[in-house]
Amino acid sequence: MAVTLFVSILVLMTLGFPVAFALAISAALAVFVGGRYPQLVVFKEMFTGIDSFPLMAVPFFIFAAELMSGGALTKVLLRFAAQFVGHLRGGLGYANVLSSVLFAGVSGSALADAAGPGAMMTKMMEKAGYDRPYAAALTANSAIIGPIIPPSISMIIYTLQDESVSVGGLFMAGVIPGVVIAVAMAAVNWWVCKKRNYRSTEARPSTREIIINSLKAIPALMLVVLIIVGIRFGIFTPTEASVVAVFYAFACGKWVYRTLHWSAVPAIAARSALLTASVLFVMAASAAFAWVLTVEGIPQYLSELIISWHLTPVMFLLAVNILLLAFGIFMEPLPGIMILVPILAPISAALGIDPLHFAMIVIVNLTMGMVTPPVGGLLFVTAVATRTPIAALTRELPIFIVAQLIVLAILTFVPTLSTALPHALGF
Template sequence: MITTLFIAAVVLMAIGMPIAFSLGMAAALSVFVGGKYPQAIVFKEMFTGIDSFPLMAVPFFILAAEIMSGGALTLVLLRFASQFVGHLRGGLGHANILSLTLFSGISGSALADAAGPGSMMVKMMDKAGYSRAYAAALTASTAIVGPIIPPSIIMIIYALQDESVSVGGLFIAGFAPGILIAVAMAIVNWRVCVKRDYRSREPRPTMREILVNSFKAIPALMLVVLILVGIRFGIFTPTEASVVAVFYALICGKFVYRTLEWSALPSIIARSAFLTASVLFVVAASGAFAWVLTINGLPQQLANLIISWDLSPIAFLIAVNIFLLLFGIFMEPLPGVMILVPILAPISAALGIDPIHFAMVVIVNLTLGMITPPVGGLLFVTSVATKVPLSALTRELPPFLVAHAIVLMMLTFIPAISTWLPHTLGF
């Protein structure tokens, strides 16, 4: 069954079939070839994979992000970010990084960040004299903070696979790595702008403009604070926090920014439903795929094999990094978490590695796969949204990939980056 499972999955993905269909059909085919279980077990396991109360947070966080975007949030955050860094050397690049980092605290999705504020910033950078391919590469490289800074869909999925961590703890843990990635992107942007002499044409804003733009941005920025404070002090669960986020987004869009029209809600809800269905279908198919692995004892066999190597915690983390970087080239983060975390998390726990530390290493690692060719989904979305050829975008990536690798090594060897804040707050 295992051989059939992997061969079918690889072949189906190689011919261009979507990840969810590839995993689901591979699971069904392996069950059929094995002959021990009825085909209905695949559908049962797919349903079981999404039959979870915490997963209800996914559609509500997606809906909240769509409502906030429909309520002119993108323009508000762009103005807020540009006023602080827009007038500096490479200022529009820095504004791109800052706006995507701020927007990630609303969307939780790298793809939404790249297609929304990211594509708008690419147009602005192009008009200001930046290379359009460079602007697109900067956008794609920065957008991966979307799943790292809370709220994050991938963190919700991870917490379902590893009971030793909580959604709230992972949300808090994502702040420092997300900011570290943004700083690394800003350093690369500064170096490139100095080398290519990209100068800012943005005027320095007046104090009055800064105060006005900052005041307008406060309601949008408070959404993340509301979610984290509510979860930390037990006012509501992460799932309940997602519902609160929806109502908060409605109030901001309709009554604070006054740009959200009731007539736009049906299309917003439909778009959110489509995104939710695509995410949960991947989770369901990954659940069936992981079930086939489990009933054939592969996780236990791999765990025993790795334990028999008697690796130190550091050696194990290095091995995991290499494996996940290779795995992430060909697999999206969500199915990667569903399939690999039940295998790797117990081993890391047995080696005494902090579960929050290990979770952030896995999440950042798999997220990097979104910008690594040939499969990197974020590259394709950015290429389409910005109308930049994929080949040109890819040529601009190396400096950013090097910066990401340095950040990943820092997360690996300095656990406090991801654990200090959640432990300090009691997670």
């Protein structure tokens, strides 16, 4: 079964099958060839993989993000971000990064960030004289902040695979790493703009405009505060927080910004349903794939093999980084988390590595894979949303990848960046 599983996934991924279909078909073929279990077990494990109460947070956070976008949140946050840095050299690039940070606190999805505010910022940057491929590359690489800063769909999925961490703890653990990634992307923008002489054409806003734009942005920014404070003080669980976010997003769009109309709600609900279905399908297929691995004893074998090497914690983390970087090139973050975390997290705990620190390394690492060819989902979404040739976009990537590797090394060797905030707040 194991040989059939690995050969099938390799062939199907090479042929360009969507990740979810490749995982599900590989699991089904492995069970069929093995002959020890009925085919029905594949469907059973797929349904079992998504039969979880915490998973209800995923569709609600997606729906909240869509409601906020439909309620003019994107434009409000873009104006808020641009007013502080838009007049500087490379200012719209900084605004692109800052808008990704702000929108990350709403969507929890890198793809939503790239397709929404990221696409708008790319058009604004091109009109201001930036090369479109560079603007698109900055958008794609800044969008990886989405799954790092809370709320985060990836973090919710991670807690289902590792019971030693909580959703609230992971949410807090992602704040500082997300800011570090944003600083790295801003540094890249500074270097490129200086080298290519991208100058700002934006006028410095008046104090009155800054005050007005800031006041307008407060209701949108309060969503993040509401979620974090509510979870920290036990007012509601993360799943309940996602429902609160939906009602808050609807209230903001309908009665605060007054741009969300009843006629738009069905289309927003339909988009949210499609996004939710795609996420859950990936998770269901990953669960079936992981089940085959488990019954074949692959996780246990790998665990015993790695433990027999007697690696120090630092050597183990370096080995994990190399493994995840390679894995992330071909696999999306969600299936990567579901397949690898049950194998690696127990070994990490046995070596005395803080579970929150290890979780952030895994999540950041696999999220970086979304901007690495050939499977990088963010590259294709950004290329389509900004109408940029994928080859031209890819040529702009090396400096961004170097910056991300530096960030990953910092997060690996400075665990306090991931653990200080959640520990200070009692997680």
